[in-house]
Amino acid sequence: MNNNWKNLIRVTLAFTMLSLSALACGGSEEPTPTATARPVDTPPATSAIEEPTATPTPSAPAGGRVSVDALWFAQDASGPFGGTSRVVVEVEPAAEPGDLRVGFFEEEVMGTGDMWHAAGWTAVTLASMLLGIDPAQYEFSFSVGGRIDGPSAGGLMTVGVLAALLGDTVDEEAAMTGTINPDGTIGPVGGIPHKIAGAAEAGKTLVLVPAGQRHSMDYGSGEYVDVVEVGERLGVEVREVSTIYEAYHILTGSELPRPEATRAAPQLPSRAFDRVQAKAREWYNRYLDERNQFSARLPEIQDALAAEVAEVDELAARADSAIQQGMPSVAYSRAWQAAAMMGIYNLAADILTQYLTVGLDSTIAYLNSTAVAQGEVDAMLDMLETMEPETVGDCLTLFEAYGDVDMAQGLIVIGNDTINNLVNNLDSYTEEEILVELTKAALYFSLARSGVELARDAVDIGMGFGSSPAPDPEIIAALSNTLRRASDANIAYFESVIVDQYAEAWGVHPDRARAAFMYFESDYQWVKAVNYGIALLADTQPVEIIEGPLTMGGSFNTYRMSAGLVAKYYSLDTQLDEDGNVVSIGNERALADMLQFADERAVELINLNGEDVPVMAVMYYEDARILRQGTPEDQMDALKEYWTAATMALVQAYLTGRLGQ
Numbered sequence: 001m002n003n004n005w006k007n008l009i010r011v012t013l014a015f016t017m018l019s020l021s022a023l024a025c026g027g028s029e030e031p032t033p034t035a036t037a038r039p040v041d042t043p044p045a046t047s048a049i050e051e052p053t054a055t056p057t058p059s060a061p062a063g064g065r066v067s068v069d070a071l072w073f074a075q076d077a078s079g080p081f082g083g084t085s086r087v088v089v090e091v092e093p094a095a096e097p098g099d100l101r102v103g104f105f106e107e108e109v110m111g112t113g114d115m116w117h118a119a120g121w122t123a124v125t126l127a128s129m130l131l132g133i134d135p136a137q138y139e140f141s142f143s144v145g146g147r148i149d150g151p152s153a154g155g156l157m158t159v160g161v162l163a164a165l166l167g168d169t170v171d172e173e174a175a176m177t178g179t180i181n182p183d184g185t186i187g188p189v190g191g192i193p194h195k196i197a198g199a200a201e202a203g204k205t206l207v208l209v210p211a212g213q214r215h216s217m218d219y220g221s222g223e224y225v226d227v228v229e230v231g232e233r234l235g236v237e238v239r240e241v242s243t244i245y246e247a248y249h250i251l252t253g254s255e256l257p258r259p260e261a262t263r264a265a266p267q268l269p270s271r272a273f274d275r276v277q278a279k280a281r282e283w284y285n286r287y288l289d290e291r292n293q294f295s296a297r298l299p300e301i302q303d304a305l306a307a308e309v310a311e312v313d314e315l316a317a318r319a320d321s322a323i324q325q326g327m328p329s330v331a332y333s334r335a336w337q338a339a340a341m342m343g344i345y346n347l348a349a350d351i352l353t354q355y356l357t358v359g360l361d362s363t364i365a366y367l368n369s370t371a372v373a374q375g376e377v378d379a380m381l382d383m384l385e386t387m388e389p390e391t392v393g394d395c396l397t398l399f400e401a402y403g404d405v406d407m408a409q410g411l412i413v414i415g416n417d418t419i420n421n422l423v424n425n426l427d428s429y430t431e432e433e434i435l436v437e438l439t440k441a442a443l444y445f446s447l448a449r450s451g452v453e454l455a456r457d458a459v460d461i462g463m464g465f466g467s468s469p470a471p472d473p474e475i476i477a478a479l480s481n482t483l484r485r486a487s488d489a490n491i492a493y494f495e496s497v498i499v500d501q502y503a504e505a506w507g508v509h510p511d512r513a514r515a516a517f518m519y520f521e522s523d524y525q526w527v528k529a530v531n532y533g534i535a536l537l538a539d540t541q542p543v544e545i546i547e548g549p550l551t552m553g554g555s556f557n558t559y560r561m562s563a564g565l566v567a568k569y570y571s572l573d574t575q576l577d578e579d580g581n582v583v584s585i586g587n588e589r590a591l592a593d594m595l596q597f598a599d600e601r602a603v604e605l606i607n608l609n610g611e612d613v614p615v616m617a618v619m620y621y622e623d624a625r626i627l628r629q630g631t632p633e634d635q636m637d638a639l640k641e642y643w644t645a646a647t648m649a650l651v652q653a654y655l656t657g658r659l660g661q
Helices: 002-025 114-131 151-166 192-201 227-234 244-252 270-295 299-304 306-324 328-358 360-370 373-385 392-424 431-462 473-506 510-520 522-537 543-571 588-608 615-627 632-656
Strands: 064-076 079-093 101-106 138-144 174-176 206-210 215-218 223-226 237-241 574-576 582-585
Touching: 064 151, 064 174, 064 192, 079 151, 079 192, 101 114, 114 138, 114 151, 114 473, 138 151, 151 174, 151 244, 174 244, 192 206, 192 215, 192 227, 206 244, 215 227, 223 227, 227 237, 237 244, 270 306, 270 328, 270 431, 270 615, 299 306, 299 328, 306 328, 328 360, 328 431, 328 615, 360 392, 360 431, 373 392, 373 431, 373 543, 392 431, 392 522, 392 543, 392 615, 392 632, 431 615, 473 510, 473 522, 473 543, 473 632, 510 522, 522 543, 543 632, 582 632, 588 615, 588 632, 615 632
Parallel strands: 101 138, 174 206, 206 237
Antiparallel strands: 064 079, 079 138, 215 223, 574 582
């Protein structure tokens, strides 16, 4: 359940370090982003893998060529305006099957950018999942006339790839704008009134827009307008769509195969219910042990952290309540967070005490002696290597476990780098900054240990379910590679557009802005940590593990987290406070619709698996349903957990051959 790690870093890093440094020697300052640098132009596509359709079979589509017109909007001295750019999407059998290739061709120098590439990779990923094909058996290309950038064309590009594979044509008089979410829903974008005007000028008579965006901002007037009425005045029909299925049918006149699934609320099998409930109690009891240790701390330390510990106590009380109410997934999520936070507070208190009493060298030695996480990672890897998955459900469980280990290994790398950087540049740090760096390292090591424990929990909870046999390792490797490429494209977009615009707003170098984002944006840090972990472990693990569950688990994590970053910073116009906390969602209607659609899609995809219940997916789904009722930050977490549940269920359906039935 590592989507909730953000709460640990947010509470322990943003509050604990400041409290500890204040206790020792005064306040701390760190540049953190505000909402002022949000991009205002071309909309990015939220990463996405997606829906059911066909399974990996020998009778794969042959490929083809399709032309679509992407909508865009921009602003100059005269104001905002929109237009279209012709995109030729081509898919053909790979000259060398097994090596995934996606090409981007442009008629102008620098005619496309990272946002466009992210949308293209997302389209390939999604279409491959929809049709159940191995994308490494094909070569995909996107050829663009003129200049364009922005994942807001992700939905249309996905339709184009699907149509090229299936031999369908796209209505020449229709256009579409909208991102693609990991569950196949269409995500919000900006500049819709101006895009409609551009479509009308190009002779389009139909424009599809994301559901929930009928009222969108006109950047010329600064007011929200009814885009349906805008279209009527221009002779363009405007229709809202919520999923790629709807969009494809309207644009091509053909139906994408969509397996039937019940709409009943997913439930954990009885055996899994009991396992999760037992794990929740274990974590709650660990919280009690850590809490008792903290109660024995010096009064000065307890006073300094009183507010933070009170929040943990409240979280633990809600975990206990969830246990009593028979909500094991929710209880598990809350209980492990509470226990982990108290463990970090105790370690941070130890470090502060060591530093103030015996000095820096002894403190670093103490930290290294208590940070035995590397040995724990190695032991967990040895244990996982002995696991032989018998079912697809077992494979999904191992993906989750290896994903946690990838992250744990990466956090150890970051922790070691933090200590080494401190030691090598000690003269440049104030005493306050030394404490902050030591506490950061402690945080990383402690979270790494939690990652190992979560991996062990995943195995204890999820192994032994399902009846569909484990798939060919080559299918897993191909899917893993596709997810990794899509994640890389999303992160390239996030860094080159979102982070770089913050850097410009702050007046700092982009590298410094990225370091600041690493400080407060946990999903960004986790993506980096997973990639560090995979890179390091690739030198030590057997090839079949590297190409299978190790990389698949990491790719799955980075894919869903990078999708969340794009949704958070572009699609939903998220507003942050000075500590990087979500305080409001600028596009509330879009978030409400996305949550509703995400809930429905998760239910559909989980139930698509029939009696082969994807246990981990159900856990994420149950937790998301409760988080959805909370703060804006909770709602963002809920959206990602819905997407995680849907994606897990989709991957299981893909690997079991249920798609297209």
